[in-house]
Amino acid sequence: MTRPATSPLFAPLALGPLTLPNRMVMAPMTRARSTQPGDMPNAMMATYYAQRASAGLIVSEATQISRQGQGYSFTPGIYTEAQVQGWRRVTDAVHTAGGRMVLQLWHVGRMSHPSFHADGLPVAPSALSPEAKVWVVGDDGVGRMVDSPVPRALGTAEIAGVIDDFRRAAANAMRAGFDGVEIHGANGYLIDQFLRTTSNHRTDAYGGTMDNRTRFAREVAAAVASEAGAERTGMRLAPFITQRNMNCPEIIPTMLHLARQLDTLGLAYIHLAEADWDDAPSIPDDFRQALRNAYSGRVIVAGKYTPERAQQILSSGMADLVAFGRPFIANPDLPARYAAGLPLAAFDPATLFGGTEQGYSDYGPAHTTAVEPTSTAWA
DSSP, rough: OOOOGGGGGGGGETTTEEEEEEEEOOOOOOOOBBBBBTTBBOOOOOHHHTTTTTSOOOOOOEEEEESOOOSTTOOSSOOOOOOHHHHHHHHHHHHHHHHHOEEEEETTSSSGGGGSSSSSSSEEEEESOOOOOOEEEESSSSSEEEEOOOEEOOOOHHEEEHHHHHHHHHHHHHHHTTTTEEEEEOOTTTHHHOOTTTTOOOTTTTTTSSHTTTHHHHHHHHHHHHHHOOOGGGEEOOOOTTTTTTTTTTHHHHHHHHHHHHHTOOOOOEEEOOOOOOOOOOOOOOHHHHHHOOOOSEEEEEESSOOOHHHHHHHTTTTEEEEHHHHHHHHHHHHHHHHOOOOOOOGGGGSSOOOTTTTTOOOTTTTSSOOOSSSSSOO
Protein backbone atom coordinates (compact mmCIF):
# COMPACT_ATOMS: atom_id res chain seq x y z
CA MET A 1 0.00 0.00 0.00
CA THR A 2 1.26 3.45 -0.91
CA ARG A 3 2.18 5.59 2.08
CA PRO A 4 -0.32 8.36 2.85
CA ALA A 5 1.67 11.34 1.61
CA THR A 6 2.33 9.70 -1.77
CA SER A 7 -1.17 8.33 -2.31
CA PRO A 8 -2.99 9.59 -5.42
CA LEU A 9 -5.55 11.00 -2.97
CA PHE A 10 -3.09 13.85 -2.35
CA ALA A 11 -2.15 14.53 -5.96
CA PRO A 12 -3.35 17.78 -7.57
CA LEU A 13 -5.97 17.68 -10.31
CA ALA A 14 -7.51 20.07 -12.82
CA LEU A 15 -11.31 20.26 -12.69
CA GLY A 16 -12.45 22.55 -15.46
CA PRO A 17 -10.74 25.89 -14.76
CA LEU A 18 -10.03 24.93 -11.14
CA THR A 19 -6.74 23.48 -9.88
CA LEU A 20 -7.44 21.26 -6.89
CA PRO A 21 -4.54 20.65 -4.46
CA ASN A 22 -5.80 17.17 -3.63
CA ARG A 23 -8.51 14.76 -4.73
CA MET A 24 -10.52 14.81 -1.52
CA VAL A 25 -13.99 16.32 -1.92
CA MET A 26 -16.14 17.37 1.01
CA ALA A 27 -19.46 15.73 0.16
CA PRO A 28 -22.74 17.67 0.40
CA MET A 29 -24.34 17.17 3.81
CA THR A 30 -27.58 18.67 5.08
CA ARG A 31 -26.98 20.29 8.49
CA ALA A 32 -30.12 22.49 8.73
CA ARG A 33 -28.62 25.58 10.33
CA SER A 34 -29.78 28.41 8.09
CA THR A 35 -31.21 31.56 9.68
CA GLN A 36 -35.00 31.78 10.01
CA PRO A 37 -37.20 33.11 8.65
CA GLY A 38 -35.93 33.11 5.10
CA ASP A 39 -33.65 30.02 4.99
CA MET A 40 -30.60 32.30 4.82
CA PRO A 41 -26.95 31.21 5.04
CA ASN A 42 -25.24 32.83 8.00
CA ALA A 43 -21.94 33.52 9.75
CA MET A 44 -22.00 30.16 11.53
CA MET A 45 -22.14 28.42 8.15
CA ALA A 46 -19.29 30.57 6.85
CA THR A 47 -17.11 29.46 9.76
CA TYR A 48 -18.06 25.80 9.28
CA TYR A 49 -17.17 25.69 5.59
CA ALA A 50 -14.01 27.79 5.94
CA GLN A 51 -12.72 25.36 8.57
CA ARG A 52 -12.89 22.63 5.90
CA ALA A 53 -11.24 24.61 3.10
CA SER A 54 -8.30 22.21 2.85
CA ALA A 55 -10.53 19.81 0.90
CA GLY A 56 -9.66 19.77 -2.77
CA LEU A 57 -13.24 20.81 -3.39
CA ILE A 58 -16.22 21.54 -1.15
CA VAL A 59 -19.71 20.71 -2.41
CA SER A 60 -22.22 22.69 -0.38
CA GLU A 61 -25.18 21.20 1.38
CA ALA A 62 -28.18 20.78 -0.90
CA THR A 63 -29.74 24.19 -1.51
CA GLN A 64 -33.29 24.67 -2.76
CA ILE A 65 -33.71 26.58 -6.01
CA SER A 66 -37.19 27.83 -5.06
CA ARG A 67 -39.73 27.68 -2.27
CA GLN A 68 -41.40 24.86 -4.21
CA GLY A 69 -38.13 22.92 -4.17
CA GLN A 70 -37.89 22.71 -0.36
CA GLY A 71 -38.52 19.50 1.53
CA TYR A 72 -36.75 19.87 4.88
CA SER A 73 -36.75 22.57 7.56
CA PHE A 74 -33.91 25.07 7.92
CA THR A 75 -32.19 24.11 4.65
CA PRO A 76 -30.79 27.14 2.80
CA GLY A 77 -32.06 28.59 -0.45
CA ILE A 78 -30.55 30.44 -3.40
CA TYR A 79 -33.62 32.23 -4.78
CA THR A 80 -33.78 35.49 -2.77
CA GLU A 81 -31.30 38.35 -2.64
CA ALA A 82 -30.81 37.86 1.09
CA GLN A 83 -29.86 34.22 0.47
CA VAL A 84 -27.41 35.25 -2.25
CA GLN A 85 -25.74 37.71 0.11
CA GLY A 86 -25.64 35.08 2.85
CA TRP A 87 -23.88 32.66 0.55
CA ARG A 88 -21.46 35.44 -0.50
CA ARG A 89 -20.33 35.58 3.13
CA VAL A 90 -19.69 31.82 2.98
CA THR A 91 -17.74 31.83 -0.29
CA ASP A 92 -15.65 34.81 0.82
CA ALA A 93 -14.68 32.92 3.97
CA VAL A 94 -13.82 29.74 2.05
CA HIS A 95 -11.75 31.61 -0.54
CA THR A 96 -9.92 33.57 2.16
CA ALA A 97 -9.01 30.22 3.72
CA GLY A 98 -7.68 29.02 0.36
CA GLY A 99 -10.57 26.73 -0.59
CA ARG A 100 -12.78 26.06 -3.61
CA MET A 101 -16.53 25.54 -3.35
CA VAL A 102 -19.48 24.70 -5.57
CA LEU A 103 -23.17 25.05 -4.71
CA GLN A 104 -25.46 22.04 -4.97
CA LEU A 105 -28.75 23.00 -6.64
CA TRP A 106 -31.75 21.09 -5.27
CA HIS A 107 -35.41 20.51 -5.97
CA VAL A 108 -36.77 17.74 -3.78
CA GLY A 109 -39.91 17.02 -5.85
CA ARG A 110 -42.17 14.65 -3.94
CA MET A 111 -39.76 14.35 -1.00
CA SER A 112 -41.47 17.20 0.81
CA HIS A 113 -44.21 18.17 3.25
CA PRO A 114 -47.44 20.20 3.04
CA SER A 115 -46.03 22.91 5.33
CA PHE A 116 -43.72 24.07 2.53
CA HIS A 117 -46.48 24.50 -0.08
CA ALA A 118 -49.34 26.97 -0.26
CA ASP A 119 -51.72 24.32 -1.59
CA GLY A 120 -50.27 21.62 0.65
CA LEU A 121 -49.01 19.47 -2.22
CA PRO A 122 -45.41 18.81 -3.32
CA VAL A 123 -44.85 18.33 -7.05
CA ALA A 124 -43.42 15.38 -8.93
CA PRO A 125 -43.40 13.81 -12.41
CA SER A 126 -46.38 11.67 -11.36
CA ALA A 127 -48.79 11.47 -8.42
CA LEU A 128 -46.98 8.58 -6.75
CA SER A 129 -45.99 8.42 -3.09
CA PRO A 130 -42.30 8.05 -2.16
CA GLU A 131 -43.39 6.23 1.03
CA ALA A 132 -40.66 8.15 2.82
CA LYS A 133 -40.15 10.75 5.52
CA VAL A 134 -38.62 14.23 5.67
CA TRP A 135 -37.31 16.29 8.61
CA VAL A 136 -39.70 19.08 9.58
CA VAL A 137 -39.59 21.45 12.56
CA GLY A 138 -43.03 21.86 14.12
CA ASP A 139 -44.64 24.84 15.81
CA ASP A 140 -43.04 23.66 19.05
CA GLY A 141 -39.58 24.13 17.56
CA VAL A 142 -38.78 20.40 17.55
CA GLY A 143 -37.64 18.64 14.38
CA ARG A 144 -39.23 15.29 13.55
CA MET A 145 -39.25 12.84 10.65
CA VAL A 146 -42.74 13.06 9.09
CA ASP A 147 -44.42 11.34 6.15
CA SER A 148 -44.35 12.84 2.67
CA PRO A 149 -47.83 12.98 1.10
CA VAL A 150 -48.84 11.82 -2.36
CA PRO A 151 -47.68 14.69 -4.63
CA ARG A 152 -49.45 16.27 -7.56
CA ALA A 153 -48.06 15.71 -11.05
CA LEU A 154 -46.43 18.69 -12.73
CA GLY A 155 -48.29 19.90 -15.79
CA THR A 156 -46.26 19.90 -18.99
CA ALA A 157 -46.42 23.69 -19.15
CA GLU A 158 -45.09 23.98 -15.58
CA ILE A 159 -41.89 22.10 -16.31
CA ALA A 160 -40.33 24.98 -18.23
CA GLY A 161 -40.80 27.14 -15.13
CA VAL A 162 -38.96 24.66 -12.93
CA ILE A 163 -36.11 24.50 -15.44
CA ASP A 164 -35.96 28.30 -15.35
CA ASP A 165 -35.78 28.14 -11.54
CA PHE A 166 -32.65 25.98 -11.91
CA ARG A 167 -31.19 28.44 -14.42
CA ARG A 168 -31.88 31.42 -12.18
CA ALA A 169 -30.43 29.59 -9.15
CA ALA A 170 -27.22 28.90 -11.09
CA ALA A 171 -26.94 32.59 -11.97
CA ASN A 172 -27.47 33.48 -8.32
CA ALA A 173 -24.80 30.98 -7.25
CA MET A 174 -22.25 32.58 -9.52
CA ARG A 175 -23.21 36.05 -8.20
CA ALA A 176 -22.68 34.65 -4.71
CA GLY A 177 -19.07 33.83 -5.57
CA PHE A 178 -19.17 30.06 -6.00
CA ASP A 179 -16.57 28.39 -8.19
CA GLY A 180 -19.27 26.34 -9.88
CA VAL A 181 -22.48 24.43 -9.30
CA GLU A 182 -23.56 20.83 -8.87
CA ILE A 183 -27.05 19.78 -9.96
CA HIS A 184 -28.61 17.34 -7.50
CA GLY A 185 -29.93 14.55 -9.70
CA ALA A 186 -29.66 11.79 -7.10
CA ASN A 187 -31.22 10.17 -4.04
CA GLY A 188 -34.84 10.16 -5.10
CA TYR A 189 -35.27 13.91 -5.60
CA LEU A 190 -36.99 15.61 -8.54
CA ILE A 191 -34.50 14.97 -11.34
CA ASP A 192 -34.04 11.37 -10.19
CA GLN A 193 -37.84 10.99 -10.09
CA PHE A 194 -38.05 11.89 -13.77
CA LEU A 195 -35.38 9.31 -14.67
CA ARG A 196 -37.09 6.24 -13.20
CA THR A 197 -40.03 4.19 -14.41
CA THR A 198 -41.06 3.61 -10.79
CA SER A 199 -41.65 7.34 -10.18
CA ASN A 200 -42.36 8.61 -13.70
CA HIS A 201 -45.58 7.36 -15.32
CA ARG A 202 -45.94 10.32 -17.68
CA THR A 203 -47.14 9.93 -21.25
CA ASP A 204 -45.94 13.31 -22.57
CA ALA A 205 -42.49 14.33 -23.81
CA TYR A 206 -41.04 13.82 -20.30
CA GLY A 207 -42.05 10.20 -19.77
CA GLY A 208 -42.20 6.76 -21.31
CA THR A 209 -39.09 6.24 -23.41
CA MET A 210 -35.59 6.43 -22.01
CA ASP A 211 -34.87 9.55 -24.02
CA ASN A 212 -38.02 11.21 -22.72
CA ARG A 213 -37.23 10.31 -19.11
CA THR A 214 -33.79 11.93 -19.41
CA ARG A 215 -35.18 15.04 -21.11
CA PHE A 216 -35.79 16.98 -17.89
CA ALA A 217 -32.27 16.27 -16.58
CA ARG A 218 -30.55 17.33 -19.80
CA GLU A 219 -32.69 20.47 -20.16
CA VAL A 220 -31.86 21.43 -16.57
CA ALA A 221 -28.16 20.76 -17.26
CA ALA A 222 -28.22 22.91 -20.39
CA ALA A 223 -30.00 25.75 -18.57
CA VAL A 224 -27.61 25.66 -15.62
CA ALA A 225 -24.54 25.46 -17.88
CA SER A 226 -25.77 28.50 -19.79
CA GLU A 227 -25.29 30.54 -16.61
CA ALA A 228 -22.40 28.86 -14.78
CA GLY A 229 -20.51 27.50 -17.80
CA ALA A 230 -20.42 23.79 -18.59
CA GLU A 231 -16.82 23.67 -17.37
CA ARG A 232 -18.05 24.75 -13.91
CA THR A 233 -21.11 22.47 -13.79
CA GLY A 234 -21.46 18.93 -12.44
CA MET A 235 -24.36 16.59 -11.73
CA ARG A 236 -24.84 14.14 -8.88
CA LEU A 237 -26.42 10.79 -9.78
CA ALA A 238 -27.32 7.71 -7.72
CA PRO A 239 -27.68 4.74 -10.06
CA PHE A 240 -28.04 2.08 -7.39
CA ILE A 241 -30.42 3.69 -4.89
CA THR A 242 -33.56 1.61 -4.29
CA GLN A 243 -35.07 3.45 -1.30
CA ARG A 244 -37.98 5.89 -1.60
CA ASN A 245 -39.72 3.68 -4.17
CA MET A 246 -36.89 4.23 -6.64
CA ASN A 247 -36.03 0.62 -7.55
CA CYS A 248 -36.27 1.06 -11.33
CA PRO A 249 -35.31 -1.95 -13.49
CA GLU A 250 -34.22 0.35 -16.34
CA ILE A 251 -32.13 2.80 -14.38
CA ILE A 252 -28.64 1.61 -15.36
CA PRO A 253 -29.09 2.00 -19.14
CA THR A 254 -30.98 5.22 -18.45
CA MET A 255 -28.08 6.63 -16.42
CA LEU A 256 -25.59 5.71 -19.12
CA HIS A 257 -27.82 7.32 -21.74
CA LEU A 258 -27.90 10.49 -19.63
CA ALA A 259 -24.12 10.34 -19.13
CA ARG A 260 -23.62 10.43 -22.90
CA GLN A 261 -25.91 13.48 -23.09
CA LEU A 262 -24.01 15.24 -20.30
CA ASP A 263 -20.78 14.48 -22.13
CA THR A 264 -22.16 16.16 -25.25
CA LEU A 265 -23.01 19.21 -23.13
CA GLY A 266 -19.44 19.24 -21.80
CA LEU A 267 -20.25 19.07 -18.09
CA ALA A 268 -17.17 19.10 -15.88
CA TYR A 269 -18.04 16.09 -13.75
CA ILE A 270 -20.47 13.41 -12.67
CA HIS A 271 -20.69 12.77 -8.93
CA LEU A 272 -21.78 9.21 -8.09
CA ALA A 273 -23.64 8.90 -4.81
CA GLU A 274 -22.99 5.28 -4.00
CA ALA A 275 -25.21 3.47 -1.53
CA ASP A 276 -23.65 3.95 1.91
CA TRP A 277 -25.69 1.75 4.22
CA ASP A 278 -24.04 -1.34 5.69
CA ASP A 279 -25.59 -4.06 3.51
CA ALA A 280 -25.78 -2.05 0.28
CA PRO A 281 -24.64 -3.73 -2.94
CA SER A 282 -21.26 -2.68 -4.29
CA ILE A 283 -21.14 -0.93 -7.65
CA PRO A 284 -19.94 -3.46 -10.24
CA ASP A 285 -16.79 -2.73 -12.21
CA ASP A 286 -18.63 -3.17 -15.50
CA PHE A 287 -20.87 -0.19 -14.68
CA ARG A 288 -17.86 1.93 -13.75
CA GLN A 289 -16.18 1.04 -17.06
CA ALA A 290 -19.38 1.68 -19.00
CA LEU A 291 -19.62 5.12 -17.38
CA ARG A 292 -16.03 5.87 -18.37
CA ASN A 293 -16.86 4.84 -21.93
CA ALA A 294 -19.98 7.04 -22.00
CA TYR A 295 -18.58 10.11 -20.29
CA SER A 296 -15.20 11.80 -20.76
CA GLY A 297 -15.37 14.31 -17.88
CA ARG A 298 -14.21 13.83 -14.32
CA VAL A 299 -15.89 11.28 -12.06
CA ILE A 300 -16.33 11.80 -8.30
CA VAL A 301 -17.36 8.85 -6.13
CA ALA A 302 -18.87 9.03 -2.64
CA GLY A 303 -20.06 6.40 -0.18
CA LYS A 304 -18.25 5.20 2.95
CA TYR A 305 -14.82 5.40 1.34
CA THR A 306 -11.77 4.84 3.50
CA PRO A 307 -8.34 6.14 2.46
CA GLU A 308 -7.47 2.62 1.29
CA ARG A 309 -10.56 2.25 -0.87
CA ALA A 310 -10.06 5.76 -2.19
CA GLN A 311 -6.50 4.97 -3.20
CA GLN A 312 -7.61 1.77 -4.92
CA ILE A 313 -10.33 3.39 -7.04
CA LEU A 314 -8.15 6.34 -7.99
CA SER A 315 -5.31 4.02 -8.96
CA SER A 316 -7.69 1.90 -11.05
CA GLY A 317 -8.69 4.93 -13.11
CA MET A 318 -12.40 4.41 -12.39
CA ALA A 319 -12.62 7.72 -10.50
CA ASP A 320 -10.77 11.02 -10.43
CA LEU A 321 -11.87 12.29 -7.01
CA VAL A 322 -13.34 10.77 -3.85
CA ALA A 323 -15.90 12.56 -1.68
CA PHE A 324 -16.02 12.09 2.09
CA GLY A 325 -19.05 13.05 4.13
CA ARG A 326 -19.33 12.00 7.77
CA PRO A 327 -15.55 12.06 8.44
CA PHE A 328 -15.51 15.80 7.62
CA ILE A 329 -18.09 16.55 10.33
CA ALA A 330 -15.80 16.12 13.35
CA ASN A 331 -12.54 16.40 11.42
CA PRO A 332 -12.36 19.78 9.68
CA ASP A 333 -8.71 19.11 8.84
CA LEU A 334 -9.48 15.69 7.35
CA PRO A 335 -6.90 15.84 4.51
CA ALA A 336 -4.11 16.51 7.01
CA ARG A 337 -5.28 13.70 9.27
CA TYR A 338 -5.42 11.22 6.42
CA ALA A 339 -2.04 12.37 5.07
CA ALA A 340 -0.42 11.86 8.49
CA GLY A 341 -2.26 8.59 9.20
CA LEU A 342 -3.89 10.06 12.32
CA PRO A 343 -7.03 8.64 13.95
CA LEU A 344 -10.31 10.42 13.51
CA ALA A 345 -12.52 12.24 15.99
CA ALA A 346 -16.07 10.95 16.38
CA PHE A 347 -19.06 13.21 15.69
CA ASP A 348 -22.13 13.60 17.87
CA PRO A 349 -25.13 12.25 15.91
CA ALA A 350 -27.55 14.19 18.10
CA THR A 351 -26.25 17.47 16.63
CA LEU A 352 -26.40 16.58 12.94
CA PHE A 353 -29.57 18.53 12.08
CA GLY A 354 -30.36 21.97 13.42
CA GLY A 355 -28.97 23.68 16.48
CA THR A 356 -26.01 25.89 17.25
CA GLU A 357 -22.22 25.79 16.84
CA GLN A 358 -22.19 22.72 19.10
CA GLY A 359 -21.49 19.67 16.98
CA TYR A 360 -21.10 21.90 13.93
CA SER A 361 -18.25 24.40 13.98
CA ASP A 362 -16.75 23.60 17.39
CA TYR A 363 -14.68 20.59 16.30
CA GLY A 364 -10.98 21.42 16.43
CA PRO A 365 -7.88 20.30 14.50
CA ALA A 366 -6.11 17.08 15.32
CA HIS A 367 -3.73 18.51 17.91
CA THR A 368 -6.58 19.92 20.03
CA THR A 369 -9.35 17.37 19.52
CA ALA A 370 -9.73 14.22 21.59
CA VAL A 371 -9.52 11.38 19.13
CA GLU A 372 -10.51 7.76 19.19
CA PRO A 373 -8.93 4.90 17.22
CA THR A 374 -10.46 4.06 13.88
CA SER A 375 -10.29 0.87 11.85
CA THR A 376 -8.89 2.90 8.95
CA ALA A 377 -5.12 2.53 8.86
CA TRP A 378 -2.48 2.81 6.17
CA ALA A 379 -0.41 -0.29 5.51
